Amino acid sequence: MTNLCAEKHYAAWAMNNQNVSILAVDDEELMRSIISDALEQEGLAPVVAESVSEATVYAQQNPCDLLITDLNLPGEDGIDLIRYFRKNSPATGIIAITGFPDSERVRLMEELEVNTFLIKPFTARQLRFSVLGAIENLKTHYNNRIIFNQSESNSDLGLIGVSSYMSQLRRRIRLMASGDFPVLILGESGTGKEIVAHAVHQQSMRNKTPMITINCAAIPRHLEESEFFGYVKGAFTGAHANKLGIIESANNSTIFLDEIGELSLEVQAKLLRVLDNGEYIRIGETTPRKVDIRILSATNRSLEAMVEQGTFRKDLYYRLNAATIATLPLAEHREDIAPLTKYFLTCYNERRPVTAEALHMLSNKSWAGNVRELKNAVKLLCTTSNGYKRINAAAVKNALSIEDAVEEPDTGYSYREAKSQFEFGFFTTLLKKHQGNISRVAREAGIHRPNLIRKLKEIGISTDCYRLKA
Numbered sequence: 349m350t351n352l353c354a355e356k357h358y359a360a361w362a363m364n365n366q367n368v369s370i371l372a373v374d375d376e377e378l379m380r381s382i383i384s385d386a387l388e389q390e391g392l393a394p395v396v397a398e399s400v401s402e403a404t405v406y407a408q409q410n411p412c413d414l415l416i417t418d419l420n421l422p423g424e425d426g427i428d429l430i431r432y433f434r435k436n437s438p439a440t441g442i443i444a445i446t447g448f449p450d451s452e453r454v455r456l457m458e459e460l461e462v463n464t465f466l467i468k469p470f471t472a473r474q475l476r477f478s479v480l481g482a483i484e485n486l487k488t489h490y491n492n493r494i495i496f497n498q499s500e501s502n503s504d505l506g507l508i509g510v511s512s513y514m515s516q517l518r519r520r521i522r523l524m525a526s527g528d529f530p531v532l533i534l535g536e537s538g539t540g541k542e543i544v545a546h547a548v549h550q551q552s553m554r555n556k557t558p559m560i561t562i563n564c565a566a567i568p569r570h571l572e573e574s575e576f577f578g579y580v581k582g583a584f585t586g587a588h589a590n591k592l593g594i595i596e597s598a599n600n601s602t603i604f605l606d607e608i609g610e611l612s613l614e615v616q617a618k619l620l621r622v623l624d625n626g627e628y629i630r631i632g633e634t635t636p637r638k639v640d641i642r643i644l645s646a647t648n649r650s651l652e653a654m655v656e657q658g659t660f661r662k663d664l665y666y667r668l669n670a671a672t673i674a675t676l677p678l679a680e681h682r683e684d685i686a687p688l689t690k691y692f693l694t695c696y697n698e699r700r701p702v703t704a705e706a707l708h709m710l711s712n713k714s715w716a717g718n719v720r721e722l723k724n725a726v727k728l729l730c731t732t733s734n735g736y737k738r739i740n741a742a743a744v745k746n747a748l749s750i751e752d753a754v755e756e757p758d759t760g761y762s763y764r765e766a767k768s769q770f771e772f773g774f775f776t777t778l779l780k781k782h783q784g785n786i787s788r789v790a791r792e793a794g795i796h797r798p799n800l801i802r803k804l805k806e807i808g809i810s811t812d813c814y815r816l817k818a
Contacts, residue, residue: 368483369410370394373403373417373429374445383416386472387479400424404432414441414482419453427453430460441482445470448670458519464526467670471626473640474528477553481526505547507540508691509684513676517544520673525551530623532608532668533646535675538720541646544673545604554642557601562594565610572615574631583632595628598641608645608668609654616661619643623667643668678718685711688719692726698739705741713748775800775809784811 372383372394380396387394395410397403400421406412415433419426426444433440444457444465457465463482466475505518524531525548533541542561549559567575578593594603605611611619622628623643627636645668654660678685686707693702715721725748733743775789782788790800804811 368392368413368486370414370416370479371397371403371406371412373397373400373415373421373426375399375418375421379418379445382472383475386475389472390476390480392479400426400429400432403429407433407437412437412440413486414443414479416443416445416479418445420447427456427460430457430462434460439486441486443478443482454523454671458516458523462523464523466527467529470529477528478526481553485526505551506543507547508688509681510687511681511683513681514684517673517675521547522551524548524671524673526553527671528553528642529671530643530645530668532651532672533644533675534672535646535648536677536718537648538718539675539677540719541648541675542604542606544675545606545644545646548644548673549602549604549642552602552642554600554602559602559604559644560594560598561604561606563606565607569612572612573618576615577618577628577630579631580633583630587632590630593628593630595622595639595641596637599639600641602642602644605643605645607647607649609647609649609651609660613659613661616664620661620664620667623664678715678722682711685715685722688722689726692723693730693739696727696730698730700733700736700738702739703741706739706744709741709744771803775804779809779811786811 370387370392372380372387373396374380374383375398377398380398384394384396394416395406397406400423403415403417412433415429417426417429421429430442430444433442442460442462444462445468446453446465447468454465463485464478466478505521507514507518507521521544531545531548533544535541545561546559549555574591574593576594578591578596579587580590581587618628622639622641626639626641628639629636651660651665651669655662655665689707689710690702710722710725717724729739729744729747732747733739736743775793778789778792782792786800787797790797793800795803
């Protein structure tokens with residue numbers, strides 16, 4: 349099969365989605381019908397197939413800009429079909445459909461540069477979001493003459509770091525962003541979970557509206573339901589007017605629920621209803637309201653352990669845990685400490701140079717508080733190192749109370765001045781040792797006697813004071 353997404357074919361639909369050729373593969377007739385009906389509402393006309401063999405036969409004879417495929421197909425599965433397209437038509441956009449994206453399959457989809465995946469059950473709106481997002485992605489790469497080249501130089505997603513972990517994290521974010529399903533972000537406190545959530549939102553089709561961030565641990569238990577779902581006037585004593593809840597205020601956008609493990613079981617049950625069918629009920633009403641939101645959540649606790657303890661709903665856990673992003677402790681990607689330090693220094697308008705020894709010292713610290721602790725430490729360092737012309741190891745030691753630090757002289761000298769200072773100390777030490785004997789000093793220093801005499805005169809050292817007096 350030749351390159352089915354050749355440039356002249358892209359040009360035919362670069363300004364018109366109706367010219368995009370879409371192949372949808374699913375062994376269930378009902379699912380093929382759902383996909384066709386949903387995309388026809390956007391003016392798209394997908395071709396459907398029920399097996400890998402039928403799909404490959406079609407692709408050999410026809411251009412295919414976008415492939416939508418279930419991963420569970422009879423005979424050869426969807427992964428085999430994706431591999432076929434990546435080998436024979438690498439520029440084709442791919443959306444994978446799965447009932448449960450286990451870690452191994454997610455890893456494979458990342459390697460095969462799948463645009464996104466849809467988790468069953470999904471809505472027609474979520475399907476359209478994913479398809480339109482994939483088409484826009486194709487257009488962007490065509491216009492830039494870059495077809496699916498997702499190099500790190502294109503966008504760092506606001507994430508600072510050069511480690512392999514950061515590269516994998518960026519790829520994972522792109523994969524999760526292009527779908528419209530819930531994403532659970534796991535990691536220790538201070539590892540940047542909220543930054544990851546913002547990156548997912550900014551890369552998604554909902555980025556035209558701001559993401560709403562809620563710290564679940566900061567909401568008192570007795571106010572949770574009213575804060576999340578709102579209430580109507582007269583619903584209870586003190587309800588003097590209608591109140592808009594967090595869920596409703598996030599309509600058509602993304603809501604990020606930080607520390608979701610702190611929510612009460614009652615609110616968890618109502619949140620599950622929002623996830624399942626987009627419905628919620630204000631306090632004081634009986635008729636459900638509809639909302640269209642994407643929920644991102646985060647926790648530094650083990651939700652699985654909480655399920656076993658009965659403090660977190662099992663059904664909500666499995667609903668949230670279908671798609672996850674894990675953030676690592678800073679100690680597990682130390683090569684990112686130096687670039688993070690330099691970035692935080694610019695955030696605090698710090699213009700002094702930072703030495704390699706200082707960065708080495710920071711990179712070897714444990715950082716139990718992760719990136720948040722490093723950021724606070726850099727802020728403290730900027731304040732406590734005012735007497736230094738540069739941020740060096742001594743400044744770091746003084747600010748952070750690091751023991752056994754290697755002292756660096758804070759001279760601020762030019763290279764010539766520093767060289768002169770070194771030579772003066774070096775030769776005066778040898779002159780003291782050999783009591784002013786020029787020949788012995790020259791021998792130990794490894795230079796000729798005439799050159800030594802010239803050097804001592806150059807740097808202003810008199811040998812008379814070092815000689816023994818009779």
